[in-house]
Amino acid sequence: MIDWLMHFALKLLETCRDILPIVVIIIGFQLLVIRKPLAHPKKTIIGFFYVLLGIVFFLEGLDLALFPLGSLMASQLTTPEFLGVNSVTEAITWQSYFWVYVFAASIGFSTALAEPSLLAVALKAEQISGGTIRAWGLRISVAIGVGFGLALGTFRIVTGSELYLYIIGGYIIVLIQTRFAPKLIIGLAYDSGGVTTSMVTVPLVTALGLGLASTIPGRNPLLDGFGLIAFASLFPIIAVLGYAQIAQWRSKGSLSSKP
Amino acid sequence: MLQHPFIKQLFSSFLDLAPILAVVLVFQVLIIHQPIPDVGSLIVGTLFVIIGLTLFVQGLEQSLFPIGESMAYALARKGSLFWLLAFAFCLGFGAAVAEPALIAVAEKAANIAGNGHLIEQTDAAKAGYALGLRITVALSIGLAILIGVLRIIRGWPVYYPVFFGYVCVAIMTPFAPVEIIGIAYDSGGIATSSITVPLVTALGVGLATSIKGRNPMTDGFGLIVLASLMPTIFVMAYGMAI
Numbered sequence: 185m186i187d188w189l190m191h192f193a194l195k196l197l198e199t200c201r202d203i204l205p206i207v208v209i210i211i212g213f214q215l216l217v218i219r220k221p222l223a224h225p226k227k228t229i230i231g232f233f234y235v236l237l238g239i240v241f242f243l244e245g246l247d248l249a250l251f252p253l254g255s256l257m258a259s260q261l262t263t264p265e266f267l268g269v270n271s272v273t274e275a276i277t278w279q280s281y282f283w284v285y286v287f288a289a290s291i292g293f294s295t296a297l298a299e300p301s302l303l304a305v306a307l308k309a310e311q312i313s314g315g316t317i318r319a320w321g322l323r324i325s326v327a328i329g330v331g332f333g334l335a336l337g338t339f340r341i342v343t344g345s346e347l348y349l350y351i352i353g354g355y356i357i358v359l360i361q362t363r364f365a366p367k368l369i370i371g372l373a374y375d376s377g378g379v380t381t382s383m384v385t386v387p388l389v390t391a392l393g394l395g396l397a398s399t400i401p402g403r404n405p406l407l408d409g410f411g412l413i414a415f416a417s418l419f420p421i422i423a424v425l426g427y428a429q430i431a432q433w434r435s436k437g438s439l440s441s442k443p
Numbered sequence: 444m445l446q447h448p449f450i451k452q453l454f455s456s457f458l459d460l461a462p463i464l465a466v467v468l469v470f471q472v473l474i475i476h477q478p479i480p481d482v483g484s485l486i487v488g489t490l491f492v493i494i495g496l497t498l499f500v501q502g503l504e505q506s507l508f509p510i511g512e513s514m515a516y517a518l519a520r521k522g523s524l525f526w527l528l529a530f531a532f533c534l535g536f537g538a539a540v541a542e543p544a545l546i547a548v549a550e551k552a553a554n555i556a557g558n559g560h561l562i563e564q565t566d567a568a569k570a571g572y573a574l575g576l577r578i579t580v581a582l583s584i585g586l587a588i589l590i591g592v593l594r595i596i597r598g599w600p601v602y603y604p605v606f607f608g609y610v611c612v613a614i615m616t617p618f619a620p621v622e623i624i625g626i627a628y629d630s631g632g633i634a635t636s637s638i639t640v641p642l643v644t645a646l647g648v649g650l651a652t653s654i655k656g657r658n659p660m661t662d663g664f665g666l667i668v669l670a671s672l673m674p675t676i677f678v679m680a681y682g683m684a685i
Contacts, residue, residue, distance in 0.1 A: 202546060205536065205537040205540045205541070206507065206537030206538055208537075209533040209537040210507060210511060213514055214510060217521075218514060218517050218518070218521075227506070228510065231502045231504070231505035231506025232507075233502065234499070234501050234502025235502035235503055235506065237498050238494075238496065238497070238498030238499025238500070238502055239546075241494045242492055242499060243495070243547055244488075245488045245491030245492030245495055246488070248484050249484070249487075249489045250488070250492060252481065252485065257467060257470065266477075283470075283474060287466070290470075294463070294466055298462045300459075347628060348624060348628075351628055368661050370600075370601055371665035374601060374605060374668035375665060375667040375668050377671060378631070378635035378667035378668060378670065381633065381635065381636055382544075382636055382637065383544045383637040384463065384492070384496070385463075386548060386633050388463060390629070394551065404559070405555050406556065408625070409625060410628070411624075413632035414631075417632035417635075417671055421668075
């Protein structure tokens with residue numbers, strides 16, 4: 185109990201250090217540049233205290249639940265018994281890891297679809313486009329983008345191919361799409377990648393990638409473990425630009441053949 | 444009782460986790476058919492995550508967010524370019540330093556680097572590596588927000604800085620040490636999560652609303668993408684430097 189309290193107090197101190205900069209910045213600018221007192225000082229201080237306590241609990245929970253869960257799924261989905269192959273006599277091909285890709289895609293798809301900040305962005309997009317882009321269509325395309333991105337990312341870990349080939353390939357697709365996509369949607373599409381990588385998804389997906397890289401023979405967590413989040417934030421951009429393009433074609437029909 | 448904001452927040456934190464729990468459960472029951480070790484600590488951990496998220500979001504909504512938002516409006520109306528850019532940089536930096544997902548992943552990355560003998564296998568070396576990583580990411584996010592704000596003020600198209608960033612990433616990758624590339628590519632997505640995204644979006648939309656000739660819907664977006672691109676460049680540079 186004493187150990188645990190010490191540990192808790194230490195974490196609390198570390199977290200104080202972490203949120204100190206933003207507190208100093210906000211309050212400093214408020215008092216020195218804007219020169220107005222805080223509107224609700226008491227509420228604000230209680231709020232900061234909540235943030236502090238929240239981070240401590242969250243980080244503690246990550247270590248107990250989300251990180252172990254990610255590596256557990258990675259190891260259970262890659263054991264030779266589960267794959268149904270004899271690792272001594274048969275070579276394991278990338279097709280054997282079918283369920284790994286399905287798992288990654290399901291996690292990506294479901295978390296993106298449930299992401300509250302994405303809902304807000306999607307509603308805004310429906311407004312901007314005057315209804316040609318539907319909120320639901322946008323959410324589904326982001327979710328497909330994240331799901332596909334994570335599946336491809338796990339495929340990369342399994343095969344051990346170079347991360348930058350995929351990402352730079354993705355960049356080139358984005359460049360080409362930007363040339364043709366409706367101008368109004370570009371900023372929003374670009375931002376949709378960052379929006380989907382939430383506080384809960386990031387740790388789980390990171391643990392999954394590191395877990396896969398340490399259990400799949402021939403992979404090294406140092407070299408292959410990271411990179412999933414990059415996939416999850418690049419592919420939604422492609423999916424949203426693609427969706428906007430299709431929505432524009434559908435609404436304008438053949439009239440939109442302006443250069 | 445159910446209308447109490449805290450209870451509502453508790454419920455919505457649970458909803459954040461629900462899709463993950465559902466997918467894992469379906470896989471465990473239908474496909475893997477293996478017992479889960481340590482169910483007890485998984486449940487306690489999940490509860491901690493839910494409580495933590497609830498307190499965190501509740502706290503942000505009653506402290507940082509309203510102040511940050513009103514400040515973005517006030518500074519935009521004040522019209523001083525210097526203070527606006529200074530605020531943009533500081534806001535990006537401060538938000539990224541406090542980002543819980545980045546704290547957790549940086550620690551993880553330091554452990555991996557230690558096990559891979561990239562750095563010394565001591566707690567001090569790992570803590571130093573993790574902190575260095577976070578400070579690098581935070582500096583780059585500050586710079587990204589600064590450039591993004593400048594872009595909104597000047598009215599540049601959003602793809603100019605993004606394309607430039609892409610080219611930088613493509614050129615730097617062959618020269619960066621291979622061990623840093625994965626974490627560098629990931630760092631942007633990790634850092635743009637629960638504090639950075641809402642604060643930065645509020646800043647962008649606030650600015651685009653108060654500057655004449657800018658449309659909040661089109662010019663207000665585009666800050667997050669810079670904030671997720673710039674860390675990649677900076678972390679690769681950090682990898683080259685150490």
